[in-house]
Amino acid sequence: SHGVEDAGRKQQDILEEMEKTLQQMGEIDGCSQGRARALMLKGKALNVIPDYNPKAEELLAKAVKLDPELVEAWNQLGETYWKKGDITAAHTCFSGALGHRKNKVSLQNLSMVLRQLRVESTEQHAQNVMDSVRQAKLAVQMDVRDGRSWYILGNAYLSLFFNTGQNPSISQQALSAYGQAEKVDPTASCNPDLHLNRATLHKYEENYTEALEGFSRAAALDPAWPEPRLRQQQLLDFLERLTSLLENKGKVKVKKLQSMLGSLRPSQLGPCGDGQYQGSSGQKVALEHRLLSALQPGVNTGAVVLGRVVFSLTTDEKVPFTFGLADSKGPCFAVTVYNMVQSWGVLIGDSVAIPEPHLRHHHVQHQGKSFSFPGIRVETPLLLVVNGKMQGPGTQAAATVAYRAQSE
Known part of the structure; x- marks a missing residue:
């Protein structure tokens, strides 16, 4: 109902509407059932702001005590506990509400809190994430026109993606759910969290233009939230530094660069050069050594490249580990390595062989800036041969992701 230029006034507008609503409600008396509902409505009105409100908790706790069957009061009380930081109590409220009546709001909220419950093992967390997907699917099934349910399902898939080995099909399911949220519910397009979470996934998938657009849109929709603008600037800084280093081959002096590249030897291919490389099918295959410049876009099956590291690029986010690879001819290529422990890395001058490299020519445009560069994506350091040796x-390590889950 408002243009994006009004986004900065949203919280103040909500606060004013909340005060107006509370004044209109006044004091409502009546039977215990009517009183429970009146208390719930007052607590719900106080609960529209994003911060925890102790008065809302007090009113909603009284409401469920007066009428334990009042499912909406349980859901609202669960949200207050959630804002308070008591995730266990929130989980109890949403589960209890479902015990009284199956409803999409409890399912939506339960899907979210399951991913935030503190657990003692990664296995239990992974199980909670799986259960989170199941609850979100049930919410969608109850009302396929509810954009919030689709959005929460997208977030559940996003968590599943980062907790179970980054299966590309799960990534597509997350993107599909986000798209469906916008398709069935126009208000979903105004949800800054949706744009940030989807942009996070696009960045991991190296869809940099889409990621920058998503961060930008989230920032516009919630000007008071610093995270989207920070993520956008971090990605722009990364792309600017990366393209500059690639163009200058890490600013390595010509004589030193010639010496580094001239000392490349077939022996540095390690298992990739003697027919001992084990392909995706599990069979040992012989790989053909190719120059970086001879690679084709996509997966170069049956090929291996060998080069020297001319720079590495570190970021605050640590993932991916990015370095520049050059061989005796042609330009320098960016290599992004995922799922590595933070202590892993390569040094300038190291030889690196990459079997069956996945090449992508990036062309990024955003707000008048453009970046173009060749990139090789490596899903795990286990695929690399560094100085003639396979990595152990x-x-x-498993990748993790952080996003503003509470306000999903």
């Missing part, structure tokens, strides 16, 4: 299992 201790170099791999």
